[in-house]
Amino acid sequence: MATGSNTSKHLKNSTSESSSPSRNKGDQFERRAEQYLLAQGLQLQMRNYLCKLGEIDLIMSVGNTLVFVEVRYRKNNHFGGAAASVTPAKQQKLRRAAHCYLQSKGLNESLQSCRFDLVACEGTDIHWISNAF
Template structure:
């Protein structure tokens, strides 16, 4: 009798999460090559999730990573809706509060790394 462990997720969900993690690591490596320093990955709170949190000088950078195979239907950058932006902002506020940082004194920005096929497009101050 086999006794395997299950993550509780459907195989397609697990593959999608692994696929996303691959592109997040690619984005993180790309940003590090541009001089940003990693702080944390996949920060989650009840209000949302942030793919990457990086630091550039004194600025805390909250990064959304998006991948699309092609730009045929608007591409990766166009897939970040206003609703998603709002969730990321709220999650960033949670992070700042958890770390005891005051958003009025901590310089922050929201970047997007849009990966379309093999092309990486880093948009600083995306929203």
């Protein structure tokens, strides 16, 4: 039984250590977006918050406002671009994940000021859309 446990632990570790090229590119653009937002005066609270309802790329703050940031990359805008890829379904998923985050921190969503920002990376350009949805 210990062997099976060690094997699954090893497989889990080796899987998490190896990343796909698209995930590596995603991480690269998330870091770029983070640096951009830090330069704009936002403060980082957390990267890649994950709960059963979804993931939030960056959680930042400005003043007393929590900023939930979705980072999207597209090589070009031939099919609507990065901003257009955040569908209403994706927005709802982000709202639900943000709700989980607030609950995990013991924050009251009716009293905590929040917004959802989008950082759309297209080619080498960065477009920051504050209060995107």
